[in-house]
Amino acid sequence: MSLLDLRxxxxxxxxxxxxxxxSLAVAAGEFVGLVGPNGAGKTTLLRAALGLVxxxxxxxxxxxxxMARARxxxxxxxxxxxxxxxxxxxxxxxxxxxxxxxxxxQDHQAVDHALHRMDLAEFRARNVLELSGGELARALIARVxxxxxxxxxADEPVAGLDPAHQIRTMQVFRDxxxxxxxxxxxxxxLGLAARHxxxxxxxxxxxxxxxxxxxxxxxxATLATVFGIRAFRAQSDGxxxxxxxxxx
Ligand SMILES: Nc1ncnc2c1ncn2[C@@H]1O[C@H](COP(=O)(O)OP(=O)(O)OP(=O)(O)O)[C@@H](O)[C@H]1O
Numbered sequence: 230m231s232l233l234d235l236r237x238x239x240x241x242x243x244x245x246x247x248x249x250x251x252s253l254a255v256a257a258g259e260f261v262g263l264v265g266p267n268g269a270g271k272t273t274l275l276r277a278a279l280g281l282v283x284x285x286x287x288x289x290x291x292x293x294x295x296m297a298r299a300r301x302x303x304x305x306x307x308x309x310x311x312x313x314x315x316x317x318x319x320x321x322x323x324x325x326x327x328x329x330x331x332x333x334x335q336d337h338q339a340v341d342h343a344l345h346r347m348d349l350a351e352f353r354a355r356n357v358l359e360l361s362g363g364e365l366a367r368a369l370i371a372r373v374x375x376x377x378x379x380x381x382x383a384d385e386p387v388a389g390l391d392p393a394h395q396i397r398t399m400q401v402f403r404d405x406x407x408x409x410x411x412x413x414x415x416x417x418x419l420g421l422a423a424r425h426x427x428x429x430x431x432x433x434x435x436x437x438x439x440x441x442x443x444x445x446x447x448x449x450a451t452l453a454t455v456f457g458i459r460a461f462r463a464q465s466d467g468x469x470x471x472x473x474x475x476x477x
Contacts, residue, residue, distance in 0.1 A: 231256055232380040232411040233278060233302070237286035240270075240277050240435075247273050248435045250286065255380070255413055260406035262426035262443070263415040266456060269432040271415040272307055275382050278413075279304055290380075299327035303376035305383040307415075309366055311357050317368050318344065318353040324375030343374035346401050348394065363390050370398060381405065383414040387421060399425035419460070423447055423470040431455055444468045 233255040240248040248270045255261055263271045277284040279302065280291025290302050303324065311320065321343055325336040344350050347367040352360065357368060366389050373381055381402070387395040395418070402412045403425045416422040422429055423443040431439040431446055433455045439446045444462070447470055452458050457476050463469040 231289070233413065234289040235274075235278055235287065238274070238277055238288055239285045240273050240282055241285075246435055248277060248284070251435075251437055253430065253437065253440075255411045257379070257409045257411055258406055258427070259411050260403050260425065260427045261411075261413045262422035262429045263413060263432060264417070264419060264422055264429055265432035270435040271432055272384050273435075274432065275304070275384050275413065275415065279382065296327055296329060299376070299378075301378055302380040302382055303373035303378045305370060305373045305381070305386055307384040307388075309362070309369055309389075311365065311369075314356050314358045316353065317349060317355050317357055317360070317371075320357050320368055321349075321371045321375050324372040324377075327376060327378075339375045339377050340371075343371040346374055347371040348397065363394065366390060367394060367398075374401070378410075380411045381413070383412070385415050385417065387416065387418065395421060396425075403427075419447060419452075419456075419472060420470050423468045444470070 231254040235251055235253045238248060238251040251274060265271055273282060276282040278288050278290055280288060290298050293301060318340060321340045325332060344353055347370055349367055349371055357365060370386055387398050390398060399421050402414060406412050406427060426443055429443045429446040430437055431451060438455060439451050452460055453476055458472050459474055459476060461471045461473050
């Protein structure tokens with residue numbers, strides 16, 4: 230069964246087509262990495278899939294009423310601004326709002342679990358306005374984890390995290406997929422994407438230009454034509470891909 234179904238999804242900004250007839254289904258058990266150069270349409274695709282951007286075509290989530298959609302899919306936006314001086318635990322607890330009741334034991338458990346997964350247990354009482362950029366990014370990821378939805382959509386979740394927390398976050402997402410949930414995340418680091426995702430979708434110029442197993446998708450031709458780079462490949466406890474140089 231698909232957790233997300235997009236059919237002929239198109240978005241136009243002004244007179245400019247930003248997404249052109251994207252068809253994509255995401256099943257339980259998949260961790261889909263959305264990769265592509267700056268401006269390829271990754272953010273627009275995630276937002277249109279959620280119905281946050283006017284679009285043509287069909288997006289299964291956008292057809293749902295707000296609260297039902299928030300119980301089906303959690304969304305981590307690219308911007309990480311928090312305006313209120315609340316505790317980390319209170320921020321993460323906002324992930325429980327779609328479950329629509331006063332916080333109960335299972336809600337507190339979900340918050341604790343999310344804090345632990347993002348290595349934030351010691352920060353739970355800290356004012357979010359006093360976190361570093363990476364700590365705040367992790368707190369916002371914890372919030373979407375606490376939402377405990379079948380599907381998680383994340384826009385550049387590992388940007389700004391240190392290497393250990395990048396790997397840990399990608400592993401958390403992979404674990405969610407392995408446990409039968411679905412994750413779609415835009416990722417610029419092709420090495421992390423190749424290593425942790427079960428599937429990569431390559432966007433370029435608002436179109437899907439490749440879709441499949443990570444190391445097959447990131448072949449020399451795609452790296453050259455879409456990203457303008459060449460890369461080193463190896464195997465070491467899984468696939469290794471290291472961008473090496475920009476092609477002339
Ligand atoms: N409100 C807007 N008005 C006009 N053009 C827009 C608007 N929002 C986005 N675009 C354009 O749509 C295209 C896709 O933008 P989008 O943010 O989806 O790309 P992206 O793949 O997420 O890029 P990045 O990797 O830089 O975050 C870009 O060319 C961008 O300039």
